[in-house]
Ligand code: GTP
């Protein structure tokens with residue numbers, strides 16, 4: 161650990177050398193501009209200026225979780241597929257999502273009122289399907305950027321009257337990059353000017369060849385507006401997910417991902433999370449992004465309180481100390497202390513990053529100057 165001159169140190173802090181000298185004198189150290197001061201002194205001075213000197217420290221999370229990553233095959237059970245809907249502007253994504261939810265979720269529910277959370281489940285032939293009600297692009301980009309693979313299947317909505325458009329292609333690229341299978345919903349079939357063959361031909365040029373043309377891509381004609389073809393579409397989703405043999409281990413501590421989160425006036429930080437593996441329980445100590453919390457309550461996509469959430473289930477959780485970001489990982493900690501520690505470390509790192517490289521002084525920076 162090498163020393164630095166008062167002058168160089170001042171430059172690093174973006175302060176006048178005279179200011180640094182004044183602080184040094186206040187500490188009883190008589191110094192000139194060319195005098196060298198040691199790291200400890202630098203640390204005290206930078207603290208005085210409100211720019212704490214920190215050792216660059218990587219957040220090492222490798223041994224924070226003592227739970228086995230690899231599941232024993234005998235613990236694995238089938239889990240519902242997680243589906244996102246993507247497609248070009250105005251091709252009918254929202255209408256389709258709404259129709260799927262209406263036709264399946266609100267069936268038989270008092271008043272038909274469904275709580276809006278960022279993800280929901282529907283049931284068809286006694287099998288569940290989880291839909292992420294976020295713009296598909298966000299689910300791919302933000303979450304993938306953080307290393308979270310969230311979706312199992314993409315439904316690509318293409319309006320039959322409009323055909324393949326720029327965002328259609330973008331969606332294909334996202335799904336391909338994430339190695340997520342695509343089911344094409346050829347929408348707006350009710351429109352007289354709809355031309356599904358043109359859609360098939362255009363998509364073939366992008367590597368999505370319909371089964372009836374000798375390819376492997378499933379195309380389902382639908383009218384989101386009229387609710388036609390929805391059941392066929394959902395059946396195809398189940399067919400594709402069966403081939404994927406999606407499994408998870410519900411008998412361990414949960415891991416998942418934050419779908420969306422906000423600060424609620426009455427309830428505090430509320431996060432919609434998707435459980436990806438394990439079972440999430442009320443009372444669990446969790447770290448979501450940079451924050452720790454003990455789950456105080458969980459609410460499912462029907463607005464009902466639940467005590468547990470199994471793999472592929474979306475739930476709202478209450479009890480986090482602050483609002484995590486969409487795409488942040490969620491992890492349950494048996495040891496609360498570890499959970500708190502890791503959240504603190506992450507938050508610290510985040511703050512460092514937010515402050516930006518210019519106002520952050522690290523030991524590394526200091527020694528680069530020498
Ligand atoms: P963005 O969120 O803006 O990208 O659009 P979107 O893909 O969610 O499309 P949205 O569901 O908002 O539908 C756009 C327009 O197309 C609306 O006016 C819908 O009523 C209409 N629309 C959606 N599906 C159908 C359909 O099957 N048939 C017809 N005729 N109109 C549809």
Ligand code: MG
Nearest residue numbers: 252253254255
């Ligand atoms: Mg929309």
